[in-house]
Amino acid sequence: MQRASRLKRELILLTTEPPPGITCWQNESRADDLRAQILGGEGTPYEKGIFNLEVTVPERYPFEPPKICFLTPIYHPNIDSAGRICLDVLKLPPKGAWRPSLNISTLLTSIQLLMTEPNPDDPLMADISSEYKYNKPLFLRNAKEWTEKYASQQKSASETLSEEVNQTEASTPKKSAISQKRKGSDTSIREKKSRLDS
Amino acid sequence: MVYAQIAAEARGLSHGSSDLFPISAIDRTDEFQVGGGDEITKEMNTYFPVFLTTILFYSFINMESSDSNDKGNIDQSEAQRRSQLDRLDREEAFYQFVNNLSDEEYRLMRDNNLLGTPGEITEEELLRRLHQIKEGPPQQNSDENRGAESTEDVSNGDSIIDWLNSVRQTGNTTRSGQRGNQSWRAVSRTNPNSGDFRFSLEINVNRNNGNTNSETENEPSVEPSNGEDLENSQSDSETPRSESPSGGQTASERNTSEELAAEEAPSHRGQRRARSRSPEQRRTRARTDRSRSPINPVSEAPRRSHHNTSSQTFDHSLVNEAEGSSRTRQHVTLRQHSTGTEMPSENAALFSTPEARPVPQAAGSSETNASGESAAPGQRPPTIVLDLQVRRVRPGEYRQRDSIANRTRSRSQTPNNTVTYESERGGFRRTFSRSERAGVRTYVSTIRIPIRRILNTGFSETTSVAIQTMLRQIMTGFGELSYFMYSDSDADPSGPAPNQSGDAAEPPSGGGTGGGSSNSEGTDASSGEVYEGSNEGGSTSGARREGRNTRGSVTFEESGSLPFLSLAQFFLLNEDDDDQPRGLTKEQIDNLTMRNFGESDALKTCSVCITEYTEGNKLRKLPCSHEYHVHCIDRWLSENSTCPICRRAVLASGNRESVV
Numbered sequence: 001m002q003r004a005s006r007l008k009r010e011l012i013l014l015t016t017e018p019p020p021g022i023t024c025w026q027n028e029s030r031a032d033d034l035r036a037q038i039l040g041g042e043g044t045p046y047e048k049g050i051f052n053l054e055v056t057v058p059e060r061y062p063f064e065p066p067k068i069c070f071l072t073p074i075y076h077p078n079i080d081s082a083g084r085i086c087l088d089v090l091k092l093p094p095k096g097a098w099r100p101s102l103n104i105s106t107l108l109t110s111i112q113l114l115m116t117e118p119n120p121d122d123p124l125m126a127d128i129s130s131e132y133k134y135n136k137p138l139f140l141r142n143a144k145e146w147t148e149k150y151a152s153q154q155k156s157a158s159e160t161l162s163e164e165v166n167q168t169e170a171s172t173p174k175k176s177a178i179s180q181k182r183k184g185s186d187t188s189i190r191e192k193k194s195r196l197d198s
Numbered sequence: 199m200v201y202a203q204i205a206a207e208a209r210g211l212s213h214g215s216s217d218l219f220p221i222s223a224i225d226r227t228d229e230f231q232v233g234g235g236d237e238i239t240k241e242m243n244t245y246f247p248v249f250l251t252t253i254l255f256y257s258f259i260n261m262e263s264s265d266s267n268d269k270g271n272i273d274q275s276e277a278q279r280r281s282q283l284d285r286l287d288r289e290e291a292f293y294q295f296v297n298n299l300s301d302e303e304y305r306l307m308r309d310n311n312l313l314g315t316p317g318e319i320t321e322e323e324l325l326r327r328l329h330q331i332k333e334g335p336p337q338q339n340s341d342e343n344r345g346a347e348s349t350e351d352v353s354n355g356d357s358i359i360d361w362l363n364s365v366r367q368t369g370n371t372t373r374s375g376q377r378g379n380q381s382w383r384a385v386s387r388t389n390p391n392s393g394d395f396r397f398s399l400e401i402n403v404n405r406n407n408g409n410t411n412s413e414t415e416n417e418p419s420v421e422p423s424n425g426e427d428l429e430n431s432q433s434d435s436e437t438p439r440s441e442s443p444s445g446g447q448t449a450s451e452r453n454t455s456e457e458l459a460a461e462e463a464p465s466h467r468g469q470r471r472a473r474s475r476s477p478e479q480r481r482t483r484a485r486t487d488r489s490r491s492p493i494n495p496v497s498e499a500p501r502r503s504h505h506n507t508s509s510q511t512f513d514h515s516l517v518n519e520a521e522g523s524s525r526t527r528q529h530v531t532l533r534q535h536s537t538g539t540e541m542p543s544e545n546a547a548l549f550s551t552p553e554a555r556p557v558p559q560a561a562g563s564s565e566t567n568a569s570g571e572s573a574a575p576g577q578r579p580p581t582i583v584l585d586l587q588v589r590r591v592r593p594g595e596y597r598q599r600d601s602i603a604n605r606t607r608s609r610s611q612t613p614n615n616t617v618t619y620e621s622e623r624g625g626f627r628r629t630f631s632r633s634e635r636a637g638v639r640t641y642v643s644t645i646r647i648p649i650r651r652i653l654n655t656g657f658s659e660t661t662s663v664a665i666q667t668m669l670r671q672i673m674t675g676f677g678e679l680s681y682f683m684y685s686d687s688d689a690d691p692s693g694p695a696p697n698q699s700g701d702a703a704e705p706p707s708g709g710g711t712g713g714g715s716s717n718s719e720g721t722d723a724s725s726g727e728v729y730e731g732s733n734e735g736g737s738t739s740g741a742r743r744e745g746r747n748t749r750g751s752v753t754f755e756e757s758g759s760l761p762f763l764s765l766a767q768f769f770l771l772n773e774d775d776d777d778q779p780r781g782l783t784k785e786q787i788d789n790l791t792m793r794n795f796g797e798s799d800a801l802k803t804c805s806v807c808i809t810e811y812t813e814g815n816k817l818r819k820l821p822c823s824h825e826y827h828v829h830c831i832d833r834w835l836s837e838n839s840t841c842p843i844c845r846r847a848v849l850a851s852g853n854r855e856s857v858v
Contacts, residue, residue: 004285009808031282062806063834092838099842100834101805 003061007031010103022108024055032057036068036108040151041116045143046074049151053111054083055104065090065098068107075139075146077118077129086124087114291321296829297815299328301792304816306331308832309784781837786849791819792828805843806830822846 011034014024024036034055040046052071058064068090070083078086088097089110123129131139296304296313307313312327795815803810804817804827811817816828824843826834831842839848 004282005289005809006807008286029279031278063837093840097845099838099840099845100830101842103808 003057003059004031006062007057010105013103014105019105019109019112021112022105024104024108027054032059034066034104035071036104038108038112038115040147041112044116045140046115046147046151049074049147051115051151053108055108057104062100062103064092065096065102066104066107068111073146073150074115075128075143076115077120077123077125077132078114080124084124085111085114086119086122087111285318288318288320292319292324293809293827293829295321295324297812299816301816303328303332304828305788313829782835782839782849784836787818787832787835790821790848793817793819804830806834820846820848822848 011024011026018024021039021041022036024034027033027035034057036053036055038051038053040049040051050072051074054069054071056067058066068085070079070085073081073083080086087110088095089102089107090096090098092098118129118132120129120132128139128142131142299307307324307328310331312331313319313324793816795811795813795817799811802825804825806826807830809827811827817825818828818831819825820831820841822841822844824841826842834842835848840846841848
């Protein structure tokens with residue numbers, strides 16, 4: 001498996017040119033365990049939220065997709081309470097759309113996109129999904145609430161408490177600040193989306 | 199519906215069998231020509247002896263443990279960093295090595311699975327393998343090589359899975375290895391038409407008893423691809439020799455002389471011999487599954503207790519009932535050979551034990567038996583064969599098969615002694631059968647597991663309980679099998695026999711077969727392999743194998759000695775590809791164009807490894823004109839059929855191109 005050399009390159013890329021609104025770093029210098037943060041996109045109920053994710057790179061990477069899940073609770077039709085994400089690029093073909101030409105950076109970008117545009121037709125959380133479909137205001141309110149409760153920057157910065165945020169690294173605020181500056185425009189995201197969808 | 203059918207088969211050879219049945223030797227030779235010849239093709243449709251089961255168990259566990267290790271190791275980041283660096287170096291070396299290979303060499307290495315895992319194999323090792331493979335016929339080489347690699351396999355469960363997956367796509371493969379005095383050989387075949395996959399693993403224990411080449415093994419139990427298990431076992435017994443040797447293997451080749459640690463107390467022996475068997479065994483009752491299933495719950499309890507007692511007695515080496523029975527047993531055996539009659543009944547008793555009993559128990563019994571066995575005069579190297587078959591069964595068919603099964607069972611009077619036992623519990627259908635012919639006794643244990651069930655209950659986690667259950671079932675089955683073997687030769691069905699009456703016993707009508715085997719009687723049961731270990735949490739397991747021979751027993755080192763596979767993963771993966779094949783075959787991959795990267799080319803990067811091409815790199819160009827390193831894309835294509843960049847189907851577009 002090309003894992004080691006490929007991961008090394010990917011990490012270099014991730015640190016030098018991270019996608020907008022996304023940071024990713026090695027967790028305690030373990031090669032196969034990465035942490036990532038995604039900033040909630042503007043105009044979404046997740047705005048101003050900082051969402052932590054865990055990226056586990058399997059032995060067979062890149063022939064197998066990395067496992068990515070949310071550490072920060074998020075109210076989303078396609079993300080369950082354990083943080084698991086329902087996204088095709090995270091799964092192997094034929095069911096999924098993972099392929100070795102994708103990488104951690106593109107995956108995180110698609111997750112970011114999924115946050116912006118949930119897919120209620122392929123729900124992981126049925127109730128949230130129907131709420132999203134039929135009672136959007138309620139969904140938005142709930143999602144915002146969760147974002148404030150679990151993912152708000154102030155909280156994770158000021159308080160070390162709350163189990164949910166425990167996972168957040170001490171370095172979080174700084175990094176997120178940096179990445180916030182880079183926060184990408186919607187257009188760049190769109191571009192990426194169309195590429196991924198193709 | 200997808201069903202996995204796993205059959206474990208253990209065979210013991212009689213001492214003189216090779217003399218009597220020279221044919222078997224021939225079979226063996228044929229067998230080695232894996233990949234070529236009609237015989238083999240035929241086999242694909244019929245039968246596959248496989249070791250898988252055992253191995254599967256192991257890898258599963260291994261993966262788990264490595265996981266936990268990973269988690270526990272956080273502190274040792276320094277050491278880890280160093281090992282990562284080492285790994286990186288090795289990966290680089292690996293790529294260099296691969297790039298320097300000629301096409302032919304590359305293909306040779308790849309097809310023989312010698313490339314291993316980048317980052318894990320040192321360049322020197324690769325070089326050594328290359329030389330070896332070039333020097334000799336692949337088969338022999340792979341024997342040695344595998345031996346070396348098996349260690350690696352242990353540390354990396356994925357590689358076998360990879361192999362297994364590639365094998366599923368590509369057809370026939372053989373892999374073998376040796377370790378200590380055991381040698382193993384795995385053969386797999388895929389039936390391209392039906393998608394059925396069979397994998398067989400065979401373990402041989404070599405002994406230096408001087409009977410080295412005497413045995414000829416392989417009694418291939420022939421399995422009609424559509425056939426029912428029972429049928430198979432029967433047909434087995436009916437036409438054992440003539441059948442193509444599916445997984446069979448040449449024990450004789452493997453028999454190098456090795457000393458076994460003497461473990462057993464020979465003293466038991468004499469006692470064992472004395473008694474003659476009562477006619478109880480005469481019961482010829484073929485029962486259908488249906489009739490029997492209601493009884494199962496009831497009969498189970500006694501059976502279990504029986505096991506307990508027997509194992510205990512042996513453990514404490516108390517000589518009593520059990521012993522006595524064993525003696526009688528032998529007597530019976532002898533008789534059987536001459537008359538061909540009594541045997542089965544006894545076996546029936548043995549077989550009746552299949553309900554899953556706690557694995558540990560199985561282990562215990564085997565041990566005890568083993569001790570008993572030391573006494574046995576038999577000299578043939580024991581061979582254990584596991585047979586894994588994965589095949590798709592449509593719901594309708596399955597039902598039909600069931601009925602066939604019942605029928606076959608009820609008319610069990612084949613000329614050879616075949617005893618079968620079948621039970622169904624919790625959706626696992628198990629079949630045990632024993633057949634004897636000319637001194638070769640064959641035990642077949644089959645477990646059918648509806649994969650759907652597994653997937654439904656525990657899809658998300660490979661470690662799910664369902665899979666563990668499945669594994670446990672399989673392993674238990676195997677343990678039982680070995681138990682049967684042991685007990686068949688010298689253990690004790692006497693007490694419990696009455697309970698077992700329900701089991702089908704067959705009148706051995708074919709007296710003719712008995713002729714050759716009379717002297718070999720003591721020898722039929724060979725070695726057993728027992729897996730003990732709790733699957734709970736997938737924590738630990740121990741494998742033990744006792745070779746029973748004059749006074750030696752071989753103890754398997756735990757997982758280290760065997761290749762292992764992750765059953766769970768395999769099945770999950772298998773489930774994925776429902777009807778359409780996922781990957782390309784080697785031939786299909788080789789048909790894709792390949793070229794060397796030259797300086798003049800525009801700078802490009804392989805998107806699989808994100809590495810820039812360098813001079814001399816071998817690239818493969820897909821029909822969509824995307825290019826990758828050969829070793830990168832080959833691996834992907836062995837499991838998938840689309841271009842990693844554009845996701846176009848490699849095959850379909852390839853055809854189009856060829857048309858154009």
